Amino acid sequence: MKRNTAALSYSLIKSSRKSISIIVHPDGNVVVRAPKRATVGQIREVLDNRMDWIIKHKMKFEEQRRLNPKREYINGEKHLFLGKEYILRVNNSLANSAAKNSVSKNGDFIDIWRADDLMAEELMQQWYLSMAKEIFPQIVTPVINNFRSIYNVAPNKISVKKMKSRWGSCSSKGSISLNSKLIQTPVRCIEYVMVHELCHLIHFNHSKNFYSLLAEVIPDWKERKKELRSILPYGC
Numbered sequence: 001m002k003r004n005t006a007a008l009s010y011s012l013i014k015s016s017r018k019s020i021s022i023i024v025h026p027d028g029n030v031v032v033r034a035p036k037r038a039t040v041g042q043i044r045e046v047l048d049n050r051m052d053w054i055i056k057h058k059m060k061f062e063e064q065r066r067l068n069p070k071r072e073y074i075n076g077e078k079h080l081f082l083g084k085e086y087i088l089r090v091n092n093s094l095a096n097s098a099a100k101n102s103v104s105k106n107g108d109f110i111d112i113w114r115a116d117d118l119m120a121e122e123l124m125q126q127w128y129l130s131m132a133k134e135i136f137p138q139i140v141t142p143v144i145n146n147f148r149s150i151y152n153v154a155p156n157k158i159s160v161k162k163m164k165s166r167w168g169s170c171s172s173k174g175s176i177s178l179n180s181k182l183i184q185t186p187v188r189c190i191e192y193v194m195v196h197e198l199c200h201l202i203h204f205n206h207s208k209n210f211y212s213l214l215a216e217v218i219p220d221w222k223e224r225k226k227e228l229r230s231i232l233p234y235g236c
């Protein structure tokens, strides 16, 4: 049931638990779990005591939603490619068209040609992945060469793949993976992730030494990371 206490709307779930708990979900909904016998007054008191915490979390999630709105893959929606915004045009393919199920970039537009209504998102993700595989080597090769010339180390292998929640990773065997979604971000952000992972070839941790090496290679890494996080709220 939905209640509205002191301008805060929340859902209340009563069960045979012993204490009152509050959860703020990423969609901004507040859920209060309380013992069966808890009174409205007791619940209100707990909410009042934790109001600062609740508001802080609601604002944090609101900011995340603002920066990363849910994508619908419909006409007119804006999508990023190398940090630049493009307008999506979703076209229905004719049955025998050669362009059936394809994506292409044309001026300020990204055109999706789809044979099936449900395919726009999948086609877009496939396109991002194939573009990342095509373009990342051009971006990261000079970065790797520069790093090798100074520190005399290089990765064994570089792969580009879809990753759920990380920008990139570096294995103990020196294999570096880059998230294909980085193709949405500016070149300087992709370079930052590459340097971050290269630094792990020397320091396999996030120690003080790691960060001083990172700053040596890429003095403005903090700004780049901040920009990257505003587009893809991950880490690495």
Ligand SMILES: [Zn+2]
Residues within 6 Å of the ligand: 196, 200, 205, 206, 236
């Ligand atoms: Zn790292």
